[in-house]
Amino acid sequence: MPVIACLLACTLLYVLSYFIERSFEKYVIAQNVTELNSVIDSLERELSYYDPEAERNDLIQNILLILASHYQLFVNITDENKNILYKTRGPNLLQVRKNIDVENIIETHGSAIWNYDQHSYRIAASSVTAADQKEYTIIVAVSRDLQLEFTERLHNGLLILITISCVLVLLGTLLTIYLTQEPINRLIKKIGSVNSKSLNNRIQPSSLPAKYASLVDAFNDMISRMETLFQRQHNFTADLAHEMRTPITNLTTQTQIALNNARTADEYKEILYSNLEEFERLTQIITDMLFLAQADNKQLVPQLVEVDLSNMFAMMFDYYEYLSEEKDIRLKLQGTCPSIQGDKLMIGRAVGNLLSNAIRYTPDNQTITVTLSQVSNKLVKVVIANPGKKIEARHLPLLFDRFYRPDESRQRNGEGAGIGLAIVKSIVEAHHGRITVESDNESTRFIMTFPIPPKGKKSA
Numbered sequence: 001m002p003v004i005a006c007l008l009a010c011t012l013l014y015v016l017s018y019f020i021e022r023s024f025e026k027y028v029i030a031q032n033v034t035e036l037n038s039v040i041d042s043l044e045r046e047l048s049y050y051d052p053e054a055e056r057n058d059l060i061q062n063i064l065l066i067l068a069s070h071y072q073l074f075v076n077i078t079d080e081n082k083n084i085l086y087k088t089r090g091p092n093l094l095q096v097r098k099n100i101d102v103e104n105i106i107e108t109h110g111s112a113i114w115n116y117d118q119h120s121y122r123i124a125a126s127s128v129t130a131a132d133q134k135e136y137t138i139i140v141a142v143s144r145d146l147q148l149e150f151t152e153r154l155h156n157g158l159l160i161l162i163t164i165s166c167v168l169v170l171l172g173t174l175l176t177i178y179l180t181q182e183p184i185n186r187l188i189k190k191i192g193s194v195n196s197k198s199l200n201n202r203i204q205p206s207s208l209p210a211k212y213a214s215l216v217d218a219f220n221d222m223i224s225r226m227e228t229l230f231q232r233q234h235n236f237t238a239d240l241a242h243e244m245r246t247p248i249t250n251l252t253t254q255t256q257i258a259l260n261n262a263r264t265a266d267e268y269k270e271i272l273y274s275n276l277e278e279f280e281r282l283t284q285i286i287t288d289m290l291f292l293a294q295a296d297n298k299q300l301v302p303q304l305v306e307v308d309l310s311n312m313f314a315m316m317f318d319y320y321e322y323l324s325e326e327k328d329i330r331l332k333l334q335g336t337c338p339s340i341q342g343d344k345l346m347i348g349r350a351v352g353n354l355l356s357n358a359i360r361y362t363p364d365n366q367t368i369t370v371t372l373s374q375v376s377n378k379l380v381k382v383v384i385a386n387p388g389k390k391i392e393a394r395h396l397p398l399l400f401d402r403f404y405r406p407d408e409s410r411q412r413n414g415e416g417a418g419i420g421l422a423i424v425k426s427i428v429e430a431h432h433g434r435i436t437v438e439s440d441n442e443s444t445r446f447i448m449t450f451p452i453p454p455k456g457k458k459s460a
């Protein structure tokens with residue numbers, strides 16, 4: 001784009017110079033023609049009164065007076081027999097007839113260019129009848145040498161001026177392009193040098209012009225998000241390996257011990273039962289990972305039926321009664337809400353995970369409260385609140401990540417893998433709902449919202 005603008009500017013300058021030269025030439029021609037005509041007019045007047053018998057000297061005198069104020073102007077006056085009546089020093093104007101049709105100039109009152117002896121002239125001519133009834137031909141020539149020299153100098157001057165201007169415009173354009181492109185090139189280089197190992201590097205906004213600050217900020221933000229994702233991915237892989245290694249180590253150790261000595265059938269049976277538990281734990285991890293992979297690939301398609309959440313929680317309370325009674329924990333359900341469209345098995349799994357977490361993290365002899373409500377004609381809300389230790393705010397958004405557990409060392413204490421909430425989130429989102437968590441000194445609250453199906457829409 002700047003190159004096109006530069007080319008246009010140069011072309012414009014050349015066109016401008018062409019018109020300046022043409023206008024000057026026209027002006028000069030007009031000047032010459034006016035001068036020639038005025039001299040011819042004066043000479044015609046003198047000749048028309050001319051009496052060759054009495055006034056020859058007077059005539060010469062008057063012609064000299066007429067020509068006095070004209071520089072480089074030449075005259076030739078001849079009678080019908082080509083006898084010279086008057087002629088100035090200088091070019092032999094009788095030669096004009098060799099190249100130029102003088103009669104035509106006389107007829108048309110025109111002028112013509114006459115090049116003679118390496119000089120150039122503009123000539124005009126006229127025919128006049130004197131007092132003695134003789135016909136005289138006047139040829140007047142004005143030198144164009146000075147004008148041609150000046151025109152040539154003007155042409156060369158303009159050419160040099162315009163060429164310098166064009167070079168300057170071109171250099172200016174190239175400099176502008178360079179100054180605009182250079183920071184972009186630096187940015188491209190820096191972006192190009194980013195790889196998975198240098199994700200903690202940021203581009204300093206001060207290293208680029210201020211106009212690129214928002215671009216740099218956006219890029220740095222993107223890198224921050226990528227760094228977080230990479231870190232999470234890294235943790236996920238490490239945690240998955242760790243989770244699978246524990247049961248496999250247990251299996252290996254138990255099998256080695258069993259093989260070391262001869263055992264009774266009951267002892268072997270006990271070892272096999274213990275191994276079965278580890279196999280089940282492995283199976284559970286793999287099943288959960290497959291479930292989450294399906295959710296990631298949007299392959300989790302709920303089989304929608306009408307789900308009454310009050311019934312669902314009542315049923316789940318029965319299921320977890322044994323677990324809660326062990327810790328003297330009461331399960332309380334309050335409020336109501338309209339039914340939602342959902343996959344009963346999936347919703348049951350999500351509710352089960354949330355309740356088992358609540359029971360696991362609630363101190364003994366406390367109450368877990370589930371509150372159902374309708375927040376608008378489009379949304380129902382489910383809040384599962386349990387007392388217990390406050391979860392620090394920085395952990396809250398990460399609780400739904402796979403294998404994320406808030407304990408600093410991220411060590412397992414054998415209680416759970418840390419996949420439960422990731423599964424709950426996938427299920428809620430597959431139902432077009434949302435899940436968030438809040439925690440303070442009073443309680444930890446998991447809040448789910450689900451859309452209410454439009455009236456009249458029945459499940460398949």
Ligand SMILES: Nc1ncnc2c1ncn2[C@@H]1O[C@H](COP(=O)(O)OP(=O)(O)OP(=O)(O)O)[C@@H](O)[C@H]1O
Nearest residue numbers: 357358361399405406416417418419420421422444
């Ligand atoms: N109701 C709750 N009260 C307090 N902390 C909770 C609660 N629910 C979850 N958490 C915290 O969130 C972490 C992640 O929960 P999540 O259900 O994903 O994993 P988990 O219960 O540790 O293991 P898993 O569910 O795979 O058996 C838990 O380790 C716990 O620290």
Ligand SMILES: [Mg+2]
Nearest residue numbers: 357416420421
């Ligand atoms: Mg859990």
